[in-house]
Amino acid sequence: MKKFMNMGLLVDSHNKSADGKKWTLLEKLFLGLTPQQYIMQALLNPFNWLLALIFAVGLPILAGRFYFGLNWVTHSSNDYPWGLFLGFGLFAMVPLSSSGFQLGTACEVFGRHDLEPIERVGLLNGLLGYLFAVIYLLCDLGQPWRLPYPMAVAFGPASVLFLVAWHVATYLSVQVAEVSASFFEWIGWPLGKQGVRKMTLGLTVAGIILSTLHQGALGALFTYAPGKVHPLWYSASFQWLHFFVSSLPGGLCMVITVTTIARKTMEWRCDERFKSTLDKLTITLAKGATMGLATYLTIKLIGVAHDNEWSYFATGWGAWFIFEMGVGVILPLILFVYAIPRNAFAIARLAAFFTVFGVVLNRVNTAMICFNWKLPYREIPHWREVVIAVMIYAIYIVVYRFILYRLPILYQWKEEPVLEAVAVPSSNGRAPAYREALSPAASYREAVEEPVAISSYAATGLGADESGRGGL
Amino acid sequence: MSGISRRKFLCATVVGGAMTTLGSVCGKGGKAWASGSFEGYPEGMGVLVDLTRCIGCRTCEAACNKEQKLPEPDQPFNDQSVFNTKRRTDESHYTVVNKYDAGQGPVYRKIQCNHCNEPGCLTSCFVNAYTKTKEGAVVYNSKVCVGCRTCMVACPFNIPAFKYSSATDPVIKKCIFCHETRLKNGLPPACVEACPQAVLTFGYRKDLVKLGHERIRNNAGRYVDQIYGETEVGGTGWMYLSGVPFEQVGFDTTLGNEPIISNVKDFLSTVPMVLAIWPALFSGIHLLATKGKDHGSGHGEDDHVKNEKEEPRP
Structure with a gap:
């Protein structure tokens, strides 16, 4: 890919070249390459062959799951009703997607605009994590075509899952709206972007509410099974807080992990702003994750103390708990504390990986491994269930990569000085002198946004902010 | 402002x-x-199961199978070899009898839905598929079930089973107290009627609690002084008397008296x-x-100018 991109074909604005010739949609989709070139680069990438192998095995099995039923791909366990699709797919994907609301909040609510180079990765990571959690859910549900029932047909409002369903559905829409700004830039529809921008603060605050509640609600789901989840992973009073708080470092560290991979594997797509700030922002995220991990460790111990579960530490379950907390919480905590003051970026990234691992392990433990701890047997998932779970994750990676390659997530879209846009009155007649210093791109942006900015709450700050940067 | x-x-x-x-x-x-x-409907029915009377004949299983039109079992109902393993309810068995060795001879225990006063399955269901009827049965509406199986997670007795074998209509399968065919019309469930040993006593729940305590009082030494289900998880419609400690015959005695929803x-x-x-x-x-920062308090250009100055430059 890099080789092809060095041919100077990078799509990062509507215009192919200075003479104003526009990219067609097809060219944008092929990243400015010809279809032949595109296929060539895809075939040359060994990772694609691995993906092809996973799909070749996985797709028929997925089809079989819907044709033959769940008992063909799982052990049909009545004791372990939730297998990998939920234990991993839903319960682990959702906490790793808390990045969307966290970065949105930091940038838009707390005004931390220095985080903007990674804000969109955070939002996209949130959207895709939720989307694929729902796709895992659709594989797991007995009657996936009835998924809208809790919204329209039958209501069980005392149920935690009712909240989860409503909140995940609402939050998915919120996230689609948040991420759509970059889609509108890419497709070339500034009005859509303005519309979204006007809603930014509202969307972000809605995101905080919905995230707080359903991250917690996923934990609260297990309070229906007080005797089944091992006491070390269960806390009637704090379960929802354990899930919510651990999702915070989980989401931040997922962004560190994803940006690390993106920086390594698609450097051609990252712009200078992203590349030059990433190390510094990694440390910023690491600071947040450190606070989250420390708080999580504390409230986990409070949970153990509150229910007086210390005696379980002497059992095998206790050793497993100590492993989970040691590798997934304490080790990354130590690594972060070492890395942050020393700007040891590689170590911070390693710590982020351990944190992600720790969050996943916690969810898999709660939902599967330490579930039904009183029963004499542990259920090992059926191999077909494992194949489907791996394949859906592979689809997740493909979609993630597809979007990162194209939409302005890792780079900023270069707006061109389009004449018809400037025809809109460029200001309220009091154009200040500083604007003349801005580049054509920035003044275009300003021109488009100014009429809106005057009457809208959200666009003002952002418009000014971005035009300021555009001029640099 | x-x-x-x-x-x-x-x-x-x-x-x-x-x-x-x-x-x-x-x-x-x-x-x-x-x-x-919720303490249960005043007219709620229940069944008192007296484990000291059960001989493990599995007649109740056969009656249930016939009444609920369940598929033919792999092993006939007079086959005693099923007692070699501990079975649980599944999509084609709404009730099963297990055998326990508890010191003095075998003890048989019938399991089925206990029809809780405040059922975990009901409160956990996000489409409200479960209903506690005024007759005391916990019934299930398969027409709205999405198949999420949260009720199976929420049931403290591990009763609801899922029809995994069906690709197009997988739904929950569980004992419904013969509500449609019998209970609604004032009749006892099929298993109760079929039992040759009078292990199962059908009646108003509140009367059964009294009856259970009378039996314990009138038969010194025969029973453990507890009715399992009188208070467990908020009380259940089906209750048990036992001659041996309940935990020795497979009961979970750590559930507490609070209904699941309390958690x-x-x-x-x-x-x-x-x-x-x-x-x-x-x-x-x-x-x-953001007051006074880049979002500003909206003073038009002044604000923009300020931003220009404040914006950190790389």
């Missing part, structure tokens, strides 16, 4: 208000159901509060955090 920031605040408040309304729909519902405790109330009650408080809290933080 200038026009723009007022508008900004208003917008945030409106969004918050909308969220709160949405929330109160969920929240109120949750609250109404979660508050108070969840802590969380459910935070939901409307988060929905109501967060919008104002975070909009407020936004105003505080």
Whole structure:
């Protein structure tokens, strides 16, 4: 890919070249390459062959799951009703997607605009994590075509899952709206972007509410099974807080992990702003994750103390708990504390990986491994269930990569000085002198946004902010 | 406060208000159901199972199979070899009898849905597929079931089973107290009627509690002084008498007396509060955090100029 991109074909604005010739949609989709070139680069990438192998095995099995039923791909366990699709797919994907609301909040609510180079990765990571959690859910549900029932047909409002369903559905829409700004830039529809921008603060605050509640609600789901989840992973009073708080470092560290991979594997797509700030922002995220991990460790111990579960530490379950907390919480905590003051970026990234691992392990433990701890047997998932779970994750990676390659997530879209846009009155007649210093791109942006900015709450700050940067 | 920031605040408040309304729909519902405790309908029926009388003939299993039109079993109902393993209810067995060695001879224990007063399955279901009828049965509406299997997670007795074998209509399968065919018409369930040893006594739940305590009192030494199900998880319609400690014959004696939903109330009650408080809290933080910074207080160009100066330059 890099080789092809060095041919100077990078799509990062509507215009192919200075003479104003526009990219067609097809060219944008092929990243400015010809279809032949595109296929060539895809075939040359060994990772694609691995993906092809996973799909070749996985797709028929997925089809079989819907044709033959769940008992063909799982052990049909009545004791372990939730297998990998939920234990991993839903319960682990959702906490790793808390990045969307966290970065949105930091940038838009707390005004931390220095985080903007990674804000969109955070939002996209949130959207895709939720989307694929729902796709895992659709594989797991007995009657996936009835998924809208809790919204329209039958209501069980005392149920935690009712909240989860409503909140995940609402939050998915919120996230689609948040991420759509970059889609509108890419497709070339500034009005859509303005519309979204006007809603930014509202969307972000809605995101905080919905995230707080359903991250917690996923934990609260297990309070229906007080005797089944091992006491070390269960806390009637704090379960929802354990899930919510651990999702915070989980989401931040997922962004560190994803940006690390993106920086390594698609450097051609990252712009200078992203590349030059990433190390510094990694440390910023690491600071947040450190606070989250420390708080999580504390409230986990409070949970153990509150229910007086210390005696379980002497059992095998206790050793497993100590492993989970040691590798997934304490080790990354130590690594972060070492890395942050020393700007040891590689170590911070390693710590982020351990944190992600720790969050996943916690969810898999709660939902599967330490579930039904009183029963004499542990259920090992059926191999077909494992194949489907791996394949859906592979689809997740493909979609993630597809979007990162194209939409302005890792780079900023270069707006061109389009004449018809400037025809809109460029200001309220009091154009200040500083604007003349801005580049054509920035003044275009300003021109488009100014009429809106005057009457809208959200666009003002952002418009000014971005035009300021555009001029640099 | 200038026009723009007022508008900004208003917008945030409106969004918050909308969220709160949405929330109160969920929240109120949750609250109404979660508050108070439900002791069961006064006319609720139940069954008292006397384990000291059971001989493990499995007649009840056969009767259930016939009444509920379940598929033919792999092994006939007079086959005693099934006792070699501990079985549980599944999609084609709504009730099973297990054998336990508890010191003095075998003890047989019939399991089926206990028809809780405040069932975990019912309160956990997000499409409200379960109903506790006034006759005391916990019945299930397969027409709305999405197949999420949360009820199976929530049942403290591990009773609901899932019809995994069906690709097009996988639903929950469990004992419904023969509600449709019998209980509704005042008849005892098929298993009770079929039992040759009078192990199962059908009646009003409140009478059965009295009867159970009388039996314990009148037969000194025969029973453990406890009716399992009288108070467990808020009380169950089906209750048990045993001659050996309950935990020796497979009962979970650690469930406590609170209905399952009580564990969840802590969380459910935070939901409307988060929905109501967060919008104002975070909009407020936004105003505080960005006052005089790049979001500004909306003084037009002055603000922009200020931003130009404040914007950190790489």
